[in-house]
Structure formats: C-alpha cells, structure tokens
Amino acid sequence: MSKNEKQFVEEITPMEVDFPQWYTDVILKTDLVDYAPVKGFMVVKPYGYAIWENIQQFLDKRFKETGHKNCYFPLLIPESLLTKEAEHIEGFAPEVAWVTHGGNKKLEERLCIRPTSETIICNMYAKWLKSYRDLPYLYNQWCSVVRWEKSTRPFLRTCEFLWQEGHTLHETSEEAQDETIQMLNIYQELCEELLAMPVISGQKSESEKFAGGERTYTIEALMHDGKALQSGTSHFLGQHFTKAFDITFADRNSKLAHPYHTSWGVTTRLIGGIIMTHGDNRGLILPPRVAPTQVVIIPIAAKKGNVMEKVDELFESLKAKGIRVEVDDRDNYSTGWKLNEWEMKGVPVRIEIGPKDIENNQATIFRRDLLEKNAMSLENIEEGIVDLLENIHDTMLEKAREHREKHTYQVDNMDEFKRAITETPGFVKAMWCGDAECEAKVKEDTGATIRCMPFEQENLGDKCFCCGKEAKHMVYIAKAY
C-alpha cells in the first residue's frame, strides 16, 4: 500500500469497527451530501443529486409507460385539511412543521409543510371528479416533504427529503389493488435492475401500515450491517380518504360512489441503500446503471507520445456508445491520488492508458466491485466496456443476494429468535399468529420489527414463534433503519 493509498483508506473508518461512522465518512468524503445549517436537514451535492436524477429518470419513464402523469400540488396544507382523516393526523401531527406567519402577518389558520400530500390532493380530487368516465386518476408528483424527525442521518432519515408521491383514484377496489401492486413491482424493478439491490416484497402488518390506509406493501432490503432498509411503499387506501374528503363520482348506474384510492412513494433514502448495500472500506461501489460516472479514464504519463490523443479518442468512442465517461487529466494531483479518489467515489470502471499500454495496443481496466485489474485490447474496447458494465451489475446484484441469503435465519421460538437477532444481525424468518401483541412484544424485547409478510410465503411450521398459538403468516423480522 502506497502512502497515498494509506492516507485515503485511513480517512474512512472500517465498517467492522464502527458501521455508522463508516457510513458518515463515506457520504461526506465522496461529496454526496453535506449537513445543512438547520439540524436534521441535508444538502444533496451534485454527485449525490446525479444519482437521484438517474433514479428519477428510470421511474418517470416507467410511470409514464403505465399511464401516469405528473402534476404539482402546493407545499402548504391548512391545518383543517390535515386533520380531516383521523388516523392520518394522529400519525403525522407530531412531526409536521408549522407556518404561522406570512409576509410579517400572523396567519388566521396555521399551515403545515406537507409531510405527504394525501390530504391536499384529496381536497382537489373532490372538486374535480364527476363521473366514472374520468377514472382512473393516475397522478404523481416529484417534490420534497418535511417531517420533523428527532434522530436523523443523511439520506436515511432527514427532516426534509426528496421523493415522488403517486396518488391514484379508481372505480373499483380491484383496480386500486392492482395499481398498488403494479407500483410496488416497479419499485422492485428499480431496486434490482438499476440499483443492483435485491429486495423482499410483501405486506406490512396492521401496526406498521400507513396512517389512514387500509393495506401497505413494502420492499425491504438488507444492508451490510444486517439491518433492514424499507426502500419503498405502496398503499391501498381503500375509501378512507375518499369518504373523509367526500370524493364522489357518478357510477355506471348514475349513482354517487366513493372511488378507491392508492398512494406510493420512494425517496432519496434509496441512495443510502445503495451505499450500505454495496460499499466497502475503500468507499462507495456504485452500480453501473445508476452511477453518474460509469467509466473514468486516467492518462498515465500524459505528456508522453500520443497518450492524450488515444485518451481523447477512447473518450469520444465510449461517449458515442452512451456510456457516462470522464477523463481525469488534472495535472495537480499524482496518479496514485487520482486512482484512490475514483475508487473511493465508487466509479465502476477505471481505464488507465499510458505509453506501454499503447505500445501493446491495450488499456488497463480496473473494476471497482472486484478490485481486479486486467488488460483489454483497444480493438473493439467499446463493446468490451459495455459488456463489463453489465457484468458488474449482475455480479453486484448476485453478491448482494448472497449476502442476504447468508444473513437470513429461520427460528421457531423466542429463544432462538433473540439469539439470532442479537448475535447474527440479519433477516429472521418465522411463523407469526398475526396478533399485534406478539408483534409489540418482539419490538419491546429486541427493538426488531416485523418488516413484512412476504408475497412468497414459506411454510416453516404451524405455530407462532412468539406465543405458540396457531400461525397465520410467515414473516421477515429485522432491526431496521
């Protein structure tokens, strides 16, 4: 290890020593994010924001392909609207920010900054909807929301975060249910196809569902440290809000009916998920499809012979292939420093080209995920790089799957459960009776929560691991972010 390399590595706390500190070191040193002057808020820096833009692009395309349109609802919600749905206000009131003054005048009614937009959107839908012919309403918005969290961590839990929130209305319960699942499936695709982050999809328990909803579906990922990350949720809201907000339409028999309602969202939290699924002690490892820079070219002995000529040629040909490529031709940093910096920033592929490489009509290729260095012929190198990026994606997804399988434990009773959850952090699979009491006991005793009742139910036995009564669901349990 060179002196430069040492310096870099020493700047990042090893994850085995202190995982939270590793996370903080990585996000700050790689310029993804910074702390804002107000506690709990974050600044998403260009490198972090570019990841978010790639997530947005993937999702926005899929939303539009499935018939959704974007719109924009106001930031501020009158208190009287927020409080219309009883369970909803109970869930959100403790964590909203209140605007009391506008333009130096005290407001007649307090306004909250949206923590989520069901209430204001339902207020508008009630005004707009007339007939079954207008349905479905398939709308989404990209925005930020504010929730006054006490304990925050950039990306994972912040007082303000960026997200998208879809809000749809349907004629029938079945259509709304189908929409709820369709959008959850799109989130799963996003995680697996773009972020190389495997997820388990399933339904939340009653106590973990959305405040004011009927059923919440979730995708859950497992992080390096064995903690789960809820990575996206899709809610079947039934008629809870449409009744509370008196949204009606003339149905096919010309009778007034309440539509069925869904909402679904993912947030900048996903960026935290990428970091904690793939990163290592050298820093980030970004999945190629979401990486802002997929390939960086480092000229070696740039002033010699035709090095820069070859570098520029390669840059142009990779760009023409649609690859997000950069050349690092800074002359005020040593090559060693640059190599380490790009490793830390998690760029999937590094290409080094120097006089010797050119002599041999090759380039030196470094793949960040496996830390492997190989020569690649300059002949048809573009195809080689495209294939390599795909291979890196598949390898990273597979590696994350293996990690999850290796850290998933099956238990039959509370003793086994407590041992597993404390000694071997990860997912615990168990059979559950479905009672909130058992769920509460698990949480109280261990801090772990039922993450979901997965769609892929396995029969692990017929008794609840907690109370021994008849089991109804197979569940995944974990400590979670």
Add this chain to the structure above:
Amino acid sequence: MSKNEKQFVEEITPMEVDFPQWYTDVILKTDLVDYAPVKGFMVVKPYGYAIWENIQQFLDKRFKETGHKNCYFPLLIPESLLTKEAEHIEGFAPEVAWVTHGGNKKLEERLCIRPTSETIICNMYAKWLKSYRDLPYLYNQWCSVVRWEKSTRPFLRTCEFLWQEGHTLHETSEEAQDETIQMLNIYQELCEELLAMPVISGQKSESEKFAGGERTYTIEALMHDGKALQSGTSHFLGQHFTKAFDITFADRNSKLAHPYHTSWGVTTRLIGGIIMTHGDNRGLILPPRVAPTQVVIIPIAAKKGNVMEKVDELFESLKAKGIRVEVDDRDNYSTGWKLNEWEMKGVPVRIEIGPKDIENNQATIFRRDLLEKNAMSLENIEEGIVDLLENIHDTMLEKAREHREKHTYQVDNMDEFKRAITETPGFVKAMWCGDAECEAKVKEDTGATIRCMPFEQENLGDKCFCCGKEAKHMVYIAKAY
C-alpha cells in the same frame, strides 16, 4: 357556428371585453391549473405541468451542455442567514413565510421558507470552497419557492411557484459577467426557440435590480394586451454576498480572495407568457415545440370501414417520428364537441380521418394557429406533419414579433409618453437620463416602469424624455405583470 361551437366559445370571455377574465377562463377551462385551498397558491394540473416538463427538459440540457450540475439545498433558511446581506433582507423580508414550530415544539430560531436560495447556498459555498482550482462552481437547482404576495394570478404571480435557480462562483469578475450573459442568452433561446415568444434582452435599472446584487439582466416579452412580462432574469452579484458570507479561496498567488457570483432563474410564469402571447378567443394556441400534445387524430365515423385501422397506423407512424400524438376515440362525445375541445386546448395540429378521406387517400389537417383546414395526402404524411409543425412555430414567432413591433411606440417627451402609455398599450421606446428621480416620476404618474436598457441601443435623440437633461440610455418602458 354550430351549437356546440357556440357553447365553447361562450364559455371564454373575449379578450377585447375583459383580458384578465379571458386569461382566467382559458387557464381554468383548459385544465392547466386550479386554485389551491390556501389563497394565492396554485395546483399545476397535468396539462400545465407537461408544459413545464418540456421547458425543464430544454433548459436542463442547455445547462448541462454549458457545464452546470444540479443539486438540492434545503427548503428552510434560518433567519440569521437570511439577514446577513443587508439589501437582500430588505427586499425579501416583507414577503417570506415563517416556520415557528416543528413537531409541536417552538423553534429556537425562526426559519423562513426559501424565497430564493442565495443565502443558504452562500453559507454552504463558504464551507466548501478552498482554492481557485475548485472554481468555477456551476450549480443549479429545480425547486419551488414561496413569496407571500398580496395580489396573485395563477402562473403570473403566486405565493409558491416552480423555478430553477442557478448559483455560480467564479475566479474573476469577467468570468462571472460572461456567465451572467450566457445564461440570459439561454433564456432568450428558450423563449424564442421553444416558446415562439420573442423577447427584448437588456439590463435593469438600479431601482429594479435584484435585492443585494450588482447588475440584473432581463428578458422582456410583450403580451396581447400590451403589458410586458419579465420572463427571466440573470444577476451579476459581484462580491456582495461572497463578502457578507465570507466566501474565500486561495488565488493563484496563494492569497485569500472573494469569488464573483451570479444567480439566474426562470419560473412557471413562462406558462402565463405562452398563454398571453399566443392565445385567442377560442382558447390556447400552444407553440408546437412545447405543446404536450402536438397532434391529435380524430376518427370520423369511426365504426365505418377501416377508419380505426388507418387512424392507428397513422398514430404509430407519427409516434415513430418522435411526434407527441394522441388519438381521441372517445365515443361519448360528438365530433363537434371534440373538435372544439382540442381547439380550446391549443393543440397545434388536428388530423381528421373519415371514410371519405380514406377514399381519397388523404387526411384533413387543421392548424390551430391560422384556423386553416386543408387536405394532405396520406403518402408521406409524416414528413408533411413534421414540416407543418416547424412552419407553425415560425409563423407563431413571426406573428408575435409583428404584434410587438406594431405595439412599440417612440416618444420624445412626457406628454407623448403619457398619451402612448394610456391610449396605445405596448412598449414605449425613449431616451433616459439614468436618474432614479425620472424613473420614479414615470412610475408614479402612469404605473409604467422602465423594463430594461436593451443591449441593442438605438439613438433616438440626446435628451431625457422626462426631464430634458442629457440622455444616457435608450430604454423600453411599459406597464408590466
């Protein structure tokens, strides 16, 4: 005029009768926007938001081509930061919204919702910037801002609006000045190339410049009613904020220096500009390049023969050409109703296909801007439609230019000026001494303001039209939104 047509037209107040009411009728009836429950706020509906998405796409591409990156700074700014730059707080304090409570607790310091982000961004830049090698900082963010306006109109002036705000730092004053002008030029391109909306670009007077800046540049468009619309601004901020926020860097001589600073933005107000530049008494006329739907196909006698087959064929081939096309095959509306609805919504081209058209191997083409109906052969119709859309863009831009020229008046003295500004609403060109006194007098006497000192100065004489003293600048004056 059919009964259907009458109904539609009667729903929109003629602009000659009541221009503000015409505007309100158009934006509400065409589903661009709606009023939110909080006074002064708006809901941007899908049809309006799709226009904004096209504006975003054009600009974001140009921003990135010119080296800018996106990021995200927090929504909330501590009062102590907002007040750091004296002129800035004076300009913005009267119109900010204050958050006083977060999660049921009173905050120690009030937070304002960003009215613009110079202060919070400068606070971060001060933390980040180290060396001249880090410069320039070329960052932009897409977000909404809140300004507590007393008198509001959807898109034109609202308490919350969507915008982008660029914030850049530079080593030298010259570079910052170049950036300021470069971004103004991109805004001009946007208006003319995408929105078919001609603008006059120039510099704002001292009294109209950005609060805390050094020089403000603007693009000004002329609306149907002869009022001007400030359509985008780019500010050279000098070192006002970088000194107030103590942003320094080690320069090429290793001495600490303050960088030079710019900011620039356009907003959803541009959508108001499109409406008031191009619309007529039948509703919207959308410029083709920004129109969410560029072509709508209406099947005539859809159940007869192979009408729907031809319609689907045409739909697919236009889509393949990259045209944003829709088929209106709703069977619960009459053809007359549909034709009128699409006219009102301003879709640039309507194609009707019925059995007779098919017999003659043609389609009936209606162009919204000229209200002209012509037959077009189905042979190579795709190329014909592409050309037609380009022609419509050019025609609309030219027509708007002619309208502006026709409503631009030259004056030599206050009598002429007052007559022009009251009797013939439009731009008034005049020579000005540069004194704030004359500017204030003009505003007080007529409500009109100096819109800009255009880059293209014309020599109209040597005396100020107001005071008769030596003239320094040729200016455009108008009543404005």
